[in-house]
Amino acid sequence: MAVNTTSANVTALFLDVGGVMATNGWDRKSREAAAKKFNLDLDELNDRHRMTFDTYEQGKLDLDEYLKRSVFYQDRSFSVDDFKNFMYDQSVAYPDMIELIRGLKAKYKLKIAVVNNEGRELNERRIQKLKLNEFVDFFISSCFVHFRKPDAEIWKLALDVAQVPKEEVVYIDDRPMFVQVAEGLGLRGITHNYKNVDATRTALANMGLTLG
Numbered sequence: 001m002a003v004n005t006t007s008a009n010v011t012a013l014f015l016d017v018g019g020v021m022a023t024n025g026w027d028r029k030s031r032e033a034a035a036k037k038f039n040l041d042l043d044e045l046n047d048r049h050r051m052t053f054d055t056y057e058q059g060k061l062d063l064d065e066y067l068k069r070s071v072f073y074q075d076r077s078f079s080v081d082d083f084k085n086f087m088y089d090q091s092v093a094y095p096d097m098i099e100l101i102r103g104l105k106a107k108y109k110l111k112i113a114v115v116n117n118e119g120r121e122l123n124e125r126r127i128q129k130l131k132l133n134e135f136v137d138f139f140i141s142s143c144f145v146h147f148r149k150p151d152a153e154i155w156k157l158a159l160d161v162a163q164v165p166k167e168e169v170v171y172i173d174d175r176p177m178f179v180q181v182a183e184g185l186g187l188r189g190i191t192h193n194y195k196n197v198d199a200t201r202t203a204l205a206n207m208g209l210t211l212g
Contacts, residue, residue, distance in 0.1 A: 008165070008167040008168050009168060009208060010108070010110065010168055010169070010170050010188075010207050010208060010209055011108075011110060011111060011164045011165075011168040011169075012110055012111040012112070012113065012162050012164045012168060012169045012170075013101065013104070013105075013110055013111075013112050013113070013169070013170050013171075013172065014113045014114075014115045014140075014155070014158055014162075014169055014170070014171045014172070014182070014187070015101065015112070015113070015114055015115070015171075015172045015173070016114070016115065016116050016172065016173040016174065016175075016178070016192075017114055017116045017118070017126060017130075017132070018116065018118075018174075019173070019174030019175070019192070019194055020094070020097060020172055020173065020174055020192050020194065021093065021094055021097050021098050021101070021130065021132070022091055022092060022093050022094055022126065022130055023090065023091060023092045023094075024090075025087075025090060025091055025118060025122045025123075025126055026053075026087055026090060026119075026122060028046070030087070030090040031045055031046060031049060033090075034083070034086055034087075037086065038071075038076070038078055038082075038083065038086075039077075040071065045070060045071065048069060048070040048071075048073070049070050051069075052066055052069045052070060053066065053070075053119075054148065056119040056143075057117050057118060057119050057142045057143060057148055058142055058143065058146050058147060058148055059119075059120055059142065059143035059144065059145075059146050060146070062120065062121065063084065063119060063120070063121040063122070064080065066119065067080055067083060067084070071083060084121075087122065088122070088125050088129075091122075091125070091126045091129055091130065093129075093130050094194055094197075096197045097192075097194070097197050097200070098130070100197065100200070100201060100204075100211070101135065102134075102135045103211045104204065104209050104211065105135050107211065108209060110209075111137050111162050111164060112135055112136045112137050113136065113137060113138050113139070113140055113158050113161070113162055114132065114136050114138075114139045114140065114141065115140045115141075115149070115154060115155060115158050115171070116139075116140075116141050116142065116149075117141075117142040117148045117149050118141050118142060118143055119143050120141075120143040120144075123139075123141050123143055123144075127139070137162075138158075138161055138162075140154055140157055140158040140161065142154070145157055149178050149181070150177060150178055150181045152181055152184075152185060155171070155181070155182050155185050155187065156185065159185075159187075166185060166186040166187050167186060167188075169187045169188065170187070170188045170189070170190060170204070170207060170209075171183075171187045171188065171189050171190070172189075172190045172192050172200065173189075173190075173191065173192065174191065174192050174193065174194065175191075176191050179191045188207065190203045190204070
């Protein structure tokens with residue numbers, strides 16, 4: 001658990017979604033499950049995914065085009081909608097973490113921002129399914145801003161939109177490198193493990209954010 005313990009009051013939380021508030025939207029495990037369900041060559045799926053998914057996450061092509069390049073480059077026995085629905089179903093909430101963030105926002109009047117890498121259709125579906133728009137104030141998503149973490153510009157943009165001093169922001173992500181980049185910009189960071197919400201709860205409490 002990486003933690004920067006600067007003493008300024010926290011007025012904003014920036015969070016990732018996948019690995020923090022929910023499962024990843026379309027990761028290796030999801031592709032393995034898709035290959036099994038739809039009888040696809042997993043190695044070929046992964047190769048085609050790697051060559052085009054970054055472009056999708058940057059909002060430079062839509063989900064239909066991503067699937068055309070990665071799956072539907074040849075005739076299939078299943079439909080595009082069948083495959084999309086499978087992708088959408090991969091998103092499962094982590095209720096304990098969502099309730100923690102909701103509670104802290106309500107108690108401390110925090111600004112909450114999502115800073116994540118996600119393609120537009122998956123992102124919008126996850127926002128609706130997880131009801132993120134009920135407590136997140138703004139979404140600095142790669143598909144909206146057209147660049148991706150670990151590009152430092154994505155955190156700088158989040159700071160510009162939030163209009164809070166960087167010393168008052170805590171960034172929570174499950175990937176240590178992304179936390180380190182945010183910390184390099186002056187934000188406080190917590191490396192989150194979805195299996196240990198209590199560790200994140202304790203880290204936030206050490207920064208003055210407690211519930212109960």
